[in-house]
Amino acid sequence: MLEPVAVPTETKIETLPVAALIVAAGRGLRAGGETPKQYRELAGSPVLRQALAPFLAEAAISQIITVIGAGDDALYAQSVGAIADARLAAPVSGGETRQDSVRLGLQALSGSGFDGIVLIHDAARPFVSSALIGRALAAARIEVAAIPALAVTDTIKRVDAAGCVVETPPRDRLVSVQTPQAFRFRPLLAAHEAAAAADLTGFTDDAALMEWAGHSVATFPGDAENVKLTHPQDFTSATEHLERRLTVRVGTGYDVHAFTEGDHVWLGGVRIPHSQGVKAHSDGDVALHALTDALLGTLAEGDIGTHFPPSDPQWRGASSDRFLAFAANRIAERGGRIDHLDLTVVCEAPKVGPHRDAIRARIAAIAGLTPDRVAIKATTSERMGFTGRGEGLVAFATATVRLPEQE
């Protein structure tokens, strides 16, 4: 056992910064499939993105680091690359085991000068709720180490190498534990580094390292829905579970911008050379604005102007990618899934056809979808009306999402 690292008491713990470390460097061998499980889609959105969303929704968290496998950069970018949140740092490379990956993530946090509270979470647990994160934070403000636990309902046996029962521990003292596990940063880092220096491996969670280092580990109530996707059957049950919880909502969006002097327009996050530009406070991307409103419509959470007021100078010239990413993230934070985005652009010019595939791919990347869930249509208005006279361009959007009903 290590001599426990002293836990600082002089800092007011309510003001300690909080970081989240999401470990996503595993290969998912037990789950099978060609792609590691954290990058696979579950009801329309990558597992990793779903696991990250509630941490992004927690205002107390100031920094989020994801630990990924060597060579997984493209998969990572595809899953979460378009999330526009400055708290989400560049991913860090993981190691052979979960224990190595956590240590490497902690060392990266340490390198950025971090100290405070760290929440460690498995990317393979996409159903982590904001309430559970809240409980982890509340516990971490009191304890050096605190972990979510559930009473076991099966009788647990200890067996020998031949599978013969050696012992039946009393069940009322047994719990199964989950992530996010919450720790004071320095003691956890010290425990990980000491274990690595002593060449001690095989710790299956971070609490076990803290126990080994001599710290006491408290528990708080876990969440039965916060399962770890481990075997192929877990994906099937999780999908069925999600389907049962969700109801379909449809939202519509509309946006129009007038042409003005310029040499390009932004459409669906793609810069299209044109003989004119558009008059707008932001980059004037009617496609992304209409899609953002369609998604916000499904949430009944106002419109793009509610969240990004044109009166606010910080949105002047802003790239509209962030508006759509924000709305898509709101859906994920509410536990919802985007099923489909459908867009119609109306203008005489520029021609949308040559850019259709690029626009589909870009919208899909921003919203965290596969391109087959994004439809782009374009039409002229047969030289009638303001679009027909070439005075501006219009976009109509429909979003189909599935959201859990709110209690």
Ligand SMILES: Nc1ccn([C@@H]2O[C@H](COP(=O)(O)OP(=O)(O)OP(=O)(O)O)[C@@H](O)[C@H]2O)c(=O)n1
């Ligand atoms: N070298 C590793 C191994 C695991 N993990 C992460 O730790 C979490 C829990 O691990 P587990 O469910 O065992 O994932 P895998 O190691 O991917 O699964 P398997 O053992 O079936 O290969 C996962 O989010 C996983 O990505 C990690 O970051 N680095």
Ligand SMILES: C[C@](O)(CO)[C@H](O)COP(=O)(O)O
């Ligand atoms: C950390 C953990 O999720 C707590 O239950 C679990 O120990 C991870 O185990 P795995 O074998 O790496 O999946």
